[in-house]
Amino acid sequence: MADDKLQLYLAHRPALVDYAAPIVGCRARAEDVVQEAWLRFSRQADEADIRHPASYLYRIVRNLALDQTRRTATEKAQPGGDELLAELPASTASPEQAVSQQSELAAISRALEELPLRTRTAFEMHRLGGHTLQQVANHLEVSVSLVHQLVRDALAHCLAQLEDEL
Structure with a gap:
């Protein structure tokens, strides 16, 4: 055969x-x-x-x-596509980066706990919850300009805490 x-x-x-x-x-x-x-x-x-x-x-x-x-x-x-793929950075953090990110998150969490309740609420609603300043102002029953100031103060406090800890 x-x-x-x-x-x-x-x-x-x-x-x-x-x-x-x-x-x-x-x-x-x-x-x-x-x-x-x-x-x-x-x-x-x-x-x-x-x-x-x-x-x-x-x-x-x-x-x-x-x-x-x-x-x-x-x-x-895509000439040389395999070589380009090999040079791309990994999509996951290295162990060192992961530890650093965890310590940064812990520092921010502690900083937020130190804030007055109204300031923390304004920050969390606007920066973490995606609410507009107007929505936060309506929720807290304050002016938009005061919410803006509260968010800015919270952000400055968190940045200061990060700088102190790192």
């Missing part, structure tokens, strides 16, 4: 290269695709039920040629 596969391949090889060349855009790449197709075709178990071996071989060539075309298009769209 292996000899039958080889004979089939050799008989269709020039036609397979002609078939792949327009898909990949180059006869040299078509030769590579046909060679890869032969390797895949020859590895098929002799017991495999392939009713139309020539059609199967053409299908392998077509699929490999299309894969090659996609790969080439991707490389043209």
